[in-house]
Amino acid sequence: MVGSSARRVAAQQGDSQLVVEGVSKRFGGVVAVQDVSLEVPRGAIVSIIGPNGAGKTSLLNMISGFYKPDTGRVVLEGQDITQKKPSDIAVLGIARTFQNIALFSGLTVLDNLMLGRHVRMKAGVLSSVIYWGMAQKEDIAHREACEEIIDFLKLQDLRKQPTAALAYGLRKRVELGRALAVEPRVLLLDEPMGGMNQDEKEDMARYILDVNQERGVTVVLIEHDMGVVMDISDHVVVLDRGRRIAAGTPEEVQRDPAVIQAYLGTSRSERA
Numbered sequence: 001m002v003g004s005s006a007r008r009v010a011a012q013q014g015d016s017q018l019v020v021e022g023v024s025k026r027f028g029g030v031v032a033v034q035d036v037s038l039e040v041p042r043g044a045i046v047s048i049i050g051p052n053g054a055g056k057t058s059l060l061n062m063i064s065g066f067y068k069p070d071t072g073r074v075v076l077e078g079q080d081i082t083q084k085k086p087s088d089i090a091v092l093g094i095a096r097t098f099q100n101i102a103l104f105s106g107l108t109v110l111d112n113l114m115l116g117r118h119v120r121m122k123a124g125v126l127s128s129v130i131y132w133g134m135a136q137k138e139d140i141a142h143r144e145a146c147e148e149i150i151d152f153l154k155l156q157d158l159r160k161q162p163t164a165a166l167a168y169g170l171r172k173r174v175e176l177g178r179a180l181a182v183e184p185r186v187l188l189l190d191e192p193m194g195g196m197n198q199d200e201k202e203d204m205a206r207y208i209l210d211v212n213q214e215r216g217v218t219v220v221l222i223e224h225d226m227g228v229v230m231d232i233s234d235h236v237v238v239l240d241r242g243r244r245i246a247a248g249t250p251e252e253v254q255r256d257p258a259v260i261q262a263y264l265g266t267s268r269s270e271r272a
């Protein structure tokens with residue numbers, strides 16, 4: 001399942017689709033992220049790794065607009081999106097999943113995807129009443145788009161099931177589907193394999209590669225499983241205590257003494 005070197009070279013030669021420039025975020029006395037920069041080439045899979053509390057989720061929250069950085073900026077395809085709302089950023093092409101599954105558990109798989117798509121829907125409640133026919137047509141088109149994603153993720157038999165009834169790994173897959181329903185050009189995944197067993201992890205890694213290769217979506221991924229990170233990433237960025245301590249290919253990062261030290265330090269303090 002190793003990412004092909006041809007794809008890696010193509011990603012490296014491409015332009016930077018997403019640029020994060022010197023972002024910082026402080027919560028009271030805690031500096032969650034300090035002066036972090038990174039560039040995400042179009043078509044790449046970029047992983048953000050680092051020990052617990054390194055600032056990975058805070059960084060993702062700043063890219064997706066959930067946190068406003070204290071310093072720095074976030075640029076998508078040349079457009080400064082730093083101060084934009086999460087829903088506007090979604091419309092501009094960045095979708096995300098959450099570390100803890102954030103589905104509507106009483107709703108079906110299909111309805112969860114339809115809800116994920118609402119940022120793409122033009123017809124509001126009022127216009128739906130006035131232009132009922134138009135809203136109907138739009139609804140059918142959105143439903144078809146969601147059905148296509150359901151087929152892509154092999155969830156056909158579960159489309160009418162409430163998500164609460166699904167196994168954990170399947171709920172994670174539905175969450176991926178809900179993000180895909182936004183039709184993103186950049187997908188942010190916060191620990192998509194967290195809590196999964198090995199088979200579920202392998203399935204999810206395959207879907208992430210398919211999303212990237214078949215649907216042409218750039219992926220930024222937070223993941224703790226080093227095997228997965230090294231297998232599917234074109235580029236890896238390492239954070240420790242809010243700072244970027246290394247960046248490079250998986251091979252480069254694996255050999256980096258600062259990275260080895262950060263992880264050794266963590267396992268020592270966890271043992272203590």
Ligand SMILES: Nc1ncnc2c1ncn2[C@@H]1O[C@H](COP(=O)(O)OP(=O)(O)OP(=O)(O)O)[C@@H](O)[C@H]1O
Pocket residue numbers: 027030031032050051052053054055056057058059
């Ligand atoms: N909303 C918040 N309010 C206060 N402190 C926060 C908030 N969000 C994050 N932090 C703090 O910022 C630091 C970085 O947290 P963050 O969740 O970004 O790290 P992480 O690398 O994603 O960690 P993990 O791997 O454990 O998920 C931590 O000390 C955390 O407690």
